[in-house]
Amino acid sequence: MSRPAVVVDDVAKKFKLFHERHDSLKSTILSGRRARYEEFWALDGVSFEVREGSTIGLIGENGSGKSTLLKCMARILLPDRGRITISGKVSALLELGAGFHPDLSGRENVYLNASILGMSKKEVDLRFDDIVSFAGLERFIDTPVKNYSSGMYVRLGFSVAINVEPEVLLVDEILAVGDEEFQERSAEKFAELKRSGCTIVVVSHSLDQMRSICEEVVLLEHGKLVAIGKSGEIVDKYLGHVRDDRRAREAEERARYRALVPTDEPAEIPLVSCFELLDDEGHPTSTARSNDPLTVRVTYDARRIGEPVRVALSIYRTDGAHVVSLNTGYGIAMGEAGEDGSVTVDYRIPSLPLQTGVYEWSLALHDTDMLHIFERAERLRFDVTPGDFHDQRGLVDLGGEFVTRGSVS
Amino acid sequence: MKTRSERPSLAKRFPSELLWNLTLRELRGKFKRSTLGWGWSIINPVVFLLIYSFVFSIVLRAVPPVGDPSGLHNYAFWLVCGLLPWTFLSNSVIGSAASLTANQDLVKKVYFPRSVLPTSAVLSWLVSFLIELGVLAVALLIVGNMVLPWLPLVLVITALLTAFVLGLALLISPLQAYFRDMEHLTTILLQVWFWATPIVWPVTLLEGTDRTFTVLGYNIIPAIPNLIRFNPVFQFVEAYRDVLYDLRVPSLGRWLGMLISATISILIGGLVFRRLEPRLAEEL
Numbered sequence: 244m245s246r247p248a249v250v251v252d253d254v255a256k257k258f259k260l261f262h263e264r265h266d267s268l269k270s271t272i273l274s275g276r277r278a279r280y281e282e283f284w285a286l287d288g289v290s291f292e293v294r295e296g297s298t299i300g301l302i303g304e305n306g307s308g309k310s311t312l313l314k315c316m317a318r319i320l321l322p323d324r325g326r327i328t329i330s331g332k333v334s335a336l337l338e339l340g341a342g343f344h345p346d347l348s349g350r351e352n353v354y355l356n357a358s359i360l361g362m363s364k365k366e367v368d369l370r371f372d373d374i375v376s377f378a379g380l381e382r383f384i385d386t387p388v389k390n391y392s393s394g395m396y397v398r399l400g401f402s403v404a405i406n407v408e409p410e411v412l413l414v415d416e417i418l419a420v421g422d423e424e425f426q427e428r429s430a431e432k433f434a435e436l437k438r439s440g441c442t443i444v445v446v447s448h449s450l451d452q453m454r455s456i457c458e459e460v461v462l463l464e465h466g467k468l469v470a471i472g473k474s475g476e477i478v479d480k481y482l483g484h485v486r487d488d489r490r491a492r493e494a495e496e497r498a499r500y501r502a503l504v505p506t507d508e509p510a511e512i513p514l515v516s517c518f519e520l521l522d523d524e525g526h527p528t529s530t531a532r533s534n535d536p537l538t539v540r541v542t543y544d545a546r547r548i549g550e551p552v553r554v555a556l557s558i559y560r561t562d563g564a565h566v567v568s569l570n571t572g573y574g575i576a577m578g579e580a581g582e583d584g585s586v587t588v589d590y591r592i593p594s595l596p597l598q599t600g601v602y603e604w605s606l607a608l609h610d611t612d613m614l615h616i617f618e619r620a621e622r623l624r625f626d627v628t629p630g631d632f633h634d635q636r637g638l639v640d641l642g643g644e645f646v647t648r649g650s651v652s
Numbered sequence: 653m654k655t656r657s658e659r660p661s662l663a664k665r666f667p668s669e670l671l672w673n674l675t676l677r678e679l680r681g682k683f684k685r686s687t688l689g690w691g692w693s694i695i696n697p698v699v700f701l702l703i704y705s706f707v708f709s710i711v712l713r714a715v716p717p718v719g720d721p722s723g724l725h726n727y728a729f730w731l732v733c734g735l736l737p738w739t740f741l742s743n744s745v746i747g748s749a750a751s752l753t754a755n756q757d758l759v760k761k762v763y764f765p766r767s768v769l770p771t772s773a774v775l776s777w778l779v780s781f782l783i784e785l786g787v788l789a790v791a792l793l794i795v796g797n798m799v800l801p802w803l804p805l806v807l808v809i810t811a812l813l814t815a816f817v818l819g820l821a822l823l824i825s826p827l828q829a830y831f832r833d834m835e836h837l838t839t840i841l842l843q844v845w846f847w848a849t850p851i852v853w854p855v856t857l858l859e860g861t862d863r864t865f866t867v868l869g870y871n872i873i874p875a876i877p878n879l880i881r882f883n884p885v886f887q888f889v890e891a892y893r894d895v896l897y898d899l900r901v902p903s904l905g906r907w908l909g910m911l912i913s914a915t916i917s918i919l920i921g922g923l924v925f926r927r928l929e930p931r932l933a934e935e936l
Contacts, residue, residue, distance in 0.1 A: 258934070314933070318763040321930040338761040344677050349681070358673040360763055 246330075247292035248411055248442035249316065253325035256286040256311055285311040285464040286322070293459075295330075298443040300474060302481055303463035309446045310415060312463070313337070316444060317413050331410025331442070334360055339400030343390035349380055349399055352388050352589070356403045370406050377428065378402035396424060396546040405432050411442045450478050451599065452637065453650075454629075475629060479617040482601070482626055486529065489624070514618040516585065517542035518606050520625055531595050533630030533640050539590040541620075543608055546584025548617055551576050553606050561601045564638060574611035596640045597627045656835075657794035671768045671775070678747075678776035693780045694787050700739070701732050704852055717854055719727045722797050722899040728796070732788060733896045734851040734889040741817050741885065744840050746820035748773035749838055752829045756936040766929050770825040774818050780808070792896060802895040809891045816884060817915025826928035830935050849885045860889035 259280040286308045293299045301309040309558055314320045316327055317335035342359050343352045353374055357367045365376075375384050378398040388396060433456065437443065447453055453474055460477040462470040464484070469479050521538040522528040531537045542553055551574025558566040571588070579586050606620040630640065709727035716730040724730075733781040739851075748770035752759060755769055785806065792799045828834040855877055864871045880886050887909040894902040 319760065319933045333763075335762065338757070341761040342755070342758040344681055346681055347677065351677075355673050355677055358667070358670045359758065359764055361667070361670075363669055363763070 246295055248295040248297075248330055249293035249444065250328040251289055251291050251293075251312070251316075251325075252327070254286055254289045254312070254315060254322045254327060254578065255284060255324040256308075256315060256320060256350075257323050258283050258285050284466050286315070286405075288325070289463070289466070289468045290325075291461055291468060291471050293442055293444060295442055296437075296440045298437060298445065298457045300445045300457035300460040301463060302447075302450065302453060302460055302478065303469075304485075306465075307463040308466040309463050311466075313413050313415055313444065313446050324621065327375075329411050332361065332407075333411045333413065334404060334407040334409030335413040335415075336404045337402070337413070337415045338406050339404065341400070343388050343400065346387055348387055349375075349384040349391070353384075353399070353403055356400065357407070360407050362403060374399075374402045374406045377406065377432070379425070392546060394422070401429065405429070409441060412436060412444070414443065414445045416447055431561075434470070444469060454478050454599070455636065479628055486624075486626065495533055512544075513620070514547060514608060515541065515543045515606065515620045518588070518604075518620045518623055520604070520623065521589075529624065530626045531597075532628050533598060534594045534596070534642065535630065537592045537595045539592075539604060540566055540587065541590075541606060542585050542587040543618075544584055545575075545577055545580040545586045548608070549577070550574075551611050552586070552617065553611055555607045555609055556590060556615075557605045558597075559603050559605065559616045560638065561603060566597065566602065566638060570609070570613070594642060595627065596642055598635065598637055599627050599629045600638075601626050667764060667768060670764060671772055674768055674772035675779070677777040678772055679779060690783070693783050698787075700735065701728055704728075704731050704735065708852055714853065714857070717856055718906040719797070719898045720900065724795070724797050724895065724897055726795065729792065729797075730854075730893065730897055731852060733893045736781065736784050736788060737813055737888055737892050738846060738849070738851050738885065739784075740777055740813070741820075741888075742846070743780075744774045744817045745820050745824060745838060745842065747777055749824045749828045749835065752825050752932060753832070753936065756829075759936055760933050766932055767822060767925055770821040770925075771818060774814065774821050778810075778814055785810070788896065797896070797899065799896055799899070802899060805895045805901070806892070809895065809910065811886065812914045813888050815914040816888070816910070816917045819914070819919070819921035821916075822921030822925040826925055826932060829932055830928065845883075845885065848879065848880075849883055849889060850862070851889055855880060855886075861899065881909070884917075887913065 249546065260283050285306075289308075301312060302322060303309050311320065313335070314337070315322050316329065317333065317337060319335075319337070342356055344355065345543075347355065353371065354364065357374075358364070365647075373460040375381055378401070380393070380395060380399055383391065383395065388399070391399070391527055433443070443456075445453065446459060457474040459472065460474040460481075461468060462477050462481050462484075470480055517540060519527045519540050520529065520531065521534050521540055522531070525538075539556060541556075543552065543554075545552065553570050553572075553574050555570035557568040560566060569590075575586055575588065581587075602625055604623040604625065606623070608614065608615070656910070698853040704893075705728040708731070709716070714727060716725060716727040718725045751769040752766065759766060759769075789799050789803065789806075824834065824838060858873055858876050861873065863873050865873050887906050891902045891906050891910060894900050894906070
């Protein structure tokens with residue numbers, strides 16, 4: 244059992260929300276007090292430990308206190324209660340290139356920035372070439388940094404900060420710096436730091452990333468620790484929270500919208516009476532595991548349409564990526580309708596080829612020639628949770644498998 | 653071996669290398685883009701000197717005291733011996749007061765002892781001051797004042813003055829971070845302090861005159877030469893004049909005055925800074 248590298252013990256941090264901010268002496272004196280404000284606990288009694296050499300992520304919605312906690316760890320903010328004990332040399336990647344002086348050259352700024360981060364000149368001398376080549380700025384290192392592009396600027400800042408060789412590294416939302424190639428190198432550097440036993444605390448909005456790089460994740464909500472545990476479990480739990488919140492909000496919005504519609508005119512009844520996802524056993528669901536069977540069920544009122552219908556379905560990831568669009572390919576005849584005049588169409592997927600993430604199904608009812616849309620249904624969100632094959636990322640799961648052989652003749 | 657770092661780690665080694673690098677940044681930033689570069693730190697005081705000498709010795713006909721025992725009788729030199737330490741003080745106070753607000757990105761994003769910011773501002777002006785003192789020493793040698801044996805004393809006085817200035821810097825810089833209009837207040841107070849100190853006007857002007865200035869029925873003019881002894885800057889300015897203009901050792905009282913004001917200033921500045929430091933990142 245390795246000992247904890249970071250101990251967070253009952254940490255609380257309060258901020259003042261000023262109603263009238265006194266920046267000046269005059270307003271302070273005139274009002275006879277500093278300023279009126281409301282107290283707001285950004286962190287409230289958070290305790291946990293980080294094992295030496297492990298990587299832990301902090302997640303939570305905006306305002307949940309994760310960045311505040313990171314700043315307390317970095318000793319930029321002083322907690323109002325509790326204490327944080329960190330053993331080892333700390334480096335915080337909160338902002339890259341903080342303290343760069345625009346008129347100084349890249350070289351001068353490397354030395355300056357490194358000493359701000361606590362490195363001695365000798366240490367920088369040893370790593371100078373690494374820092375410069377990692378940033379890919381060999382040709383520009385004697386140019387004043389004000390002539391750098393913003394990408395170059397951030398790359399140099401990142402390169403200095405990551406080469407401090409910390410024992411505890413605090414990272415805030417900056418893993419996505421630079422182009423693809425630089426990100427690859429950064430990811431490698433992180434892996435290298437991890438291998439060398441560096442303890443890493445990460446704040447990121449990219450849940451995919453948290454899942455893949457963190458062993459443990461802390462979930463914060465309104466400044467309180469809600470859960471801590473294995474990254475996959477906690478991220479799923481968090482997604483669950485987010486989903487529930489979203490549902491509640493959507494329901495509330497719908498209720499409000501309905502309240503706005505005058506009551507004497509009956510609201511139009513949608514043609515689609517059912518648009519849902521069913522799991523293996525035929526129960527409605529809003530999550531699906533990668534590679535599990537999934538069925539999309541659509542029920543619409545064929546009698547009111549009065550002509551054949553082509554049902555079109557699409558999947559989009561919530562960031563807008565278009566995954567697939569498909570339709571029945573023919574018009575579903577009126578004769579299919581049951582006694583109540585409705586038609587139910589199932590689209591069965593034997594093994595869902597999607598990777599972890601949040602997606603949306605969209606549904607539209609067309610005429611046979613796809614020229615007219617009868618109705619577009621409200622989009623249906625669903626979450627894909629990881630299946631059995633973990634070592635992959637991206638959009639689709641190809642469902643293939645590796646076969647190795649001694650030689651190919 | 654790993655060490656357990658406790659917060660706040662005041663016992664931790666003061667980052668002298670960081671201090672030096674920040675000082676260099678200030679100095680380089682000051683002169684980097686100018687053609688004359690460091691030459692400006694010489695030209696500035698020279699122009700200042702010319703203006704003040706013209707106004708006071710030619711227009712206003714102020715009579716400078718005669719150097720005792722040096723016998724030097726030159727208003728320009730008398731003035732500049734007092735003016736250089738003052739400009740060091742005033743530049744340092746203004747520079748350090750702005751140092752925290754100017755570097756707020758750094759303060760909000762990186763942890764390091766915040767006192768290095770005002771301190772590096774003071775040090776960068778100290779470097780300019782030492783260059784200016786060097787120029788002055790050369791000029792004094794040219795006009796025949798043998799200042800060389802006195803230079804060690806100049807350094808001792810400069811060390812005391814730096815301590816005094818550092819105390820002011822540590823006091824004012826966090827206050828300015830909390831209250832932004834300290835900036836304007838500081839500028840005004842420095843103006844008042846400048847004219848309240850016999851830098852451009854010899855205090856002898858007020859000794860044994862029949863001038864009157866009544867406040868609440870009292871003529872305050874005769875009291876000024878006595879009151880002015882309590883102005884710490886007066887002691888420093890006179891000490892520089894003692895060793896550079898008059899070529900004599902400052903009196904014991906003067907040494908004590910400088911020592912006490914430097915100590916008090918450092919103590920108060922240090923205490924205020926330590927008290928306000930933890931919340932700087934929030935207040936900026």
